[in-house]
């Protein structure tokens with residue numbers, strides 16, 4: 001029995017078995033077959049590892065980290081095949097030796113597989129990681145030419161009330177002014193937008209004093225995130241204590257990264273790249289945790305050498321959907337500071353902050369990257385809803401006792417409900433509203449009475465789209481009884497039972513989400529629209545159209561027949577909710593732990609809530625606890641390269 005198990009299967013049979021088990025995709029199998037054709041005597045181990053390296057991308061990994069003590073977990077997740085030794089015989093040490101001997105593997109990217117520092121990459125992933133690491137290192141090594149003395153006066157003017165403690169926003173501005181890259185991380189409401197607006201004021205003022213004018217571009221990974229930043233940035237720019245000429249030269253329009261780089265129909269290549277760089281001197285990207293390695297490589301390649309890059313985001317949020325955890329890798333040590341003496345001195349001189357006031361930061365021999373990274377630590381918005389902030393902090397610290405206390409202590413903003421056998425309990429919460437927020441009934445009532453004046457339609461639609469964000473149900477999963485697919489079906493059915501929605505695919509009040517980018521329509525994957533009666537046709541009938549809000553705030557009306565990549569969105573995955581905020585967020589958990597339910601996922605769900613958060617548990621509290629105790633680990637070499 002034992003010897004049978006240890007007899008290696010033929011590589012094709014092993015691949016087939018793993019594909020049949022759902023542990024490899026067709027694409028992964030195709031890659032192994034292609035490599036076998038390239039190199040007839042490729043070993044079983046190399047072909048299997050190639051297929052698994054390809055498959056790792058589906059879990060967000062860039063490579064197989066053969067030195068990872070949890071390698072088995074990385075390769076197989078929670079279901080290591082019983083005959084694993086027959087599928088992939090040997091140990092990581094033996095695999096490394098075989099890989100080193102293989103003509104398909106090199107260290108310099110001259111082969112389809114790359115082995116770099118005990119990490120096995122498909123060449124494309126390795127190249128992207130290298131582009132990102134090199135571009136960041138070059139920017140880190142490029143001093144901005146701005147001295148602490150030059151920064152002092154403007155920083156005092158921009159932060160007049162710094163008080164005695166360390167003003168991390170001011171420090172962030174100083175550090176981001178120092179080299180070709182600045183990274184500002186912080187939880188919701190910590191003032192990332194406020195800080196970056198002041199930073200733009202600072203850098204533009206200094207440039208204009210020098211008779212230059214920075215070409216500034218603002219971007220975010222999704223349309224929704226771009227729209228949200230557009231909404232919040234305008235007022236802040238208007239309030240900047242800088243001369244009008246400086247204020248007027250700071251843009252308030254935020255575009256998506258895809259639009260910034262210039263998508264081309266039917267091509268995955270962008271219009272802007274290393275040989276046709278962006279026309280910009282300063283690029284700010286918000287919600288940077290959503291940027292995957294592929295996009296980061298494209299962005300950095302398209303930046304002209306002199307242009308400064310500022311990344312804003314929350315390092316604790318879910319990593320990007322596609323492979324890589326760039327923001328997490330870049331901010332790995334942000335909480336500790338790790339500032340070198342020269343950095344502390346620069347901050348002391350530019351911010352006028354006594355070194356003693358800087359004691360929150362851990363002084364130490366941090367990397368060059370740490371010297372231009374700042375973490376904002378005070379949640380200014382949570383003054384209105386301190387419960388959300390307390391819960392988010394307790395989740396990040398994986399402190400189950402603090403989590404329980406937060407629910408107890410902030411019982412007016414944090415709710416924990418057990419879903420009972422009453423199967424329509426959840427539907428009622430969403431339709432009638434809960435925790436003091438209106439539900440969908442109010443939206444469905446309002447959509448029945450469009451304004452008579454067609455000029456008012458846009459404003460009406462904008463108001464309803466906003467109303468839709470009062471309350472949002474989130475799930476970490478797509479499938480299963482508490483996955484968004486079934487939740488959306490249940491909601492549709494309930495609305496029909498309540499006579500709020502007719503039994504038709506398209507009806508007034510149906511919220512939909514784009515599931516792919518439609519460049520012709522200018523709508524991006526994740527954009528949410530609301531189906532509404534639009535203008536009257538020649539027969540006096542109102543034709544249904546779907547209203548989307550564009551990043552610049554305008555309303556775009558689209559006929560349902562023009563939309564082929566959309567789905568109903570009464571419930572949304574936590575992944576898709578990134579970049580959005582809702583007054584009341586409800587997170588529903590399945591009745592058993594699931595590999596996709598991680599600490600970052602529930603942190604992201606909780607921090608989507610502006611005012612109140614409701615946890616809906618269909619099983620016992622173990623599901624939530626196990627998610628809190630499961631941080632995401634994505635294999636990548638970016639952090640160690642930097």
Ligand SMILES: Nc1ncnc2c1ncn2[C@@H]1O[C@H](COP(=O)(O)OP(=O)(O)OP(=O)(O)O)[C@@H](O)[C@H]1O
Pocket residue numbers: 169186187188189190191192193194195232380381
């Ligand atoms: N230093 C400060 N003092 C007082 N209020 C502040 C300060 N910084 C920011 N705020 C206020 O806190 C709120 C949140 O700030 P801001 O929008 O800049 O945070 P953010 O980190 O970009 O938030 P998010 O990404 O969650 O939207 C705003 O109302 C802002 O005016």
